[in-house]
Amino acid sequence: MNEFYPEISPFNDFLLAVDEQHKIYVEQCGNPDGQPILFIHGGPGAGCSTNDRRFFDPEKYRIILFDQRGCGRSHPHGCLDNNDTSHLVSDIEQIRQHLNIEQWHVFGGSWGSTLALVYAQTHANSVISLVLRGIFLARDIDTNWTFSGGGATRIFPDYWQEYLSALPAGESQPGVHTAYNLMTGDDKALAMKVAKAWSIWEIRCCTLIPDQAFVDAATGDKSAWTLARHEAHFMVNDCFLKPNEILANCDKIENIPTVIVHGRYDIVCPFDNAWLLHQQLPNSTLIASEASGHASIEPNTKHHLIAATQQMLEI
Structure with missing residues (x-):
């Protein structure tokens, strides 16, 4: 069973001004060459943790992590202005250009998988x-499943x-908009x-x-504030995507080597999300992480993710 690589510290970190308002935190770990x-990272609004560095062999990877707009160590904290999917995709591309990287591997989980897919399709x-x-x-069905009284x-x-x-007494519509x-x-x-309750x-x-x-x-005051508010902000705006946009644009990434790892018993994002994506990316590898839910730290999921990052070194 693959375990986390040892804890490491960044060899470089900085705040990157991506517009007149937002500065995003970026760090680099592992091997500069x-x-x-x-x-x-997920959420939106979760920010990165020290364990997020540990899915990758630090001797072979130049590991880049960043906190998305308004969360983690980015400034201003909790800001929802100019905070949408297209801006986040643009931020990722600004990071790549700032670091003078021609091409890179991309790793994303939960909302991070959403953003990774939209970035790759762009x-x-x-x-x-x-x-x-x-x-x-x-999709609406995915949001409603978890946050609007769904399955x-x-x-x-x-x-x-x-x-x-x-929620306040008498609140009759306990959905995302409320x-x-x-x-x-x-x-x-x-x-x-409400933010604390949502996050918990x-x-x-x-x-x-x-x-x-x-x-x-994951649910301290600072973390809960950005996780819940950012998620609701994106969800009330349909994640700033067209209906079924990700599946409809899979032809744009069909030749990119892709490994999909999904917990068989994921209650936050049911397994059919991964299954449908795999149907649109027939060259991808879909791994059902048995005896696992949604979290990346669960033993089977962690094992498969680390194995996937080792596999990608051979491309």
Whole structure:
């Protein structure tokens, strides 16, 4: 079973001004002369963690991580202005150009898989390979499954009820738009209460086996504020994508070597997301991570992701 590579520290980090308002945090780890690989975090709004560096052999990879607009160590924190999918794709390309990288491997999980796919479909010539985990196709059906009383709420009704209890009494439409309006309203205490409840609901659903330490690490006030508000911001705007855009544009990336790893029992992003993507990318490799949910840290999923990054070194 593949385990994380040892903990490492960046050999370089900086803030990159991508427009007059936003500065995004970028770091580089591993071998400065290694094969470049970009890690794209989830959420939107989650930011990167130190473990995200550890899916890659630091002796062979030049590992690039960044915090997307308004989250993690990027500035201004929590900012939703000019924060949409096309801007994030542009930011990724600015990072590549700033680092003088001609082509790179791209690794993304959950929302990171969404952004990786849109980036690759926009800049296919910049991408050597894709390693994708926990696919989120950003369709209405995918958003509703988790956040508008869909299937996930039937599997975890107790968790869902705890989320609902954070909403104001009498709230009859506990969907994404309601939560977004509350989290962007003038009542900051209520906004934080809903953001915390949203984040705890989602993160509790991420692992097949309950993992309170995992929940606690991802739902502190600062993390919950950006995770919940950014996710709701993107979801009320259909992730700033056309209907079924990702699947419709798969012909643009059909020749990019792609490995898809998806937890068989993923409740946040059901397995059919990965299955449908694989049907549109018949040259891709689809790996069902058995006994796994949505999280990248679950043993089987971690094993398959590390194996995939080792495989991509041979391209």
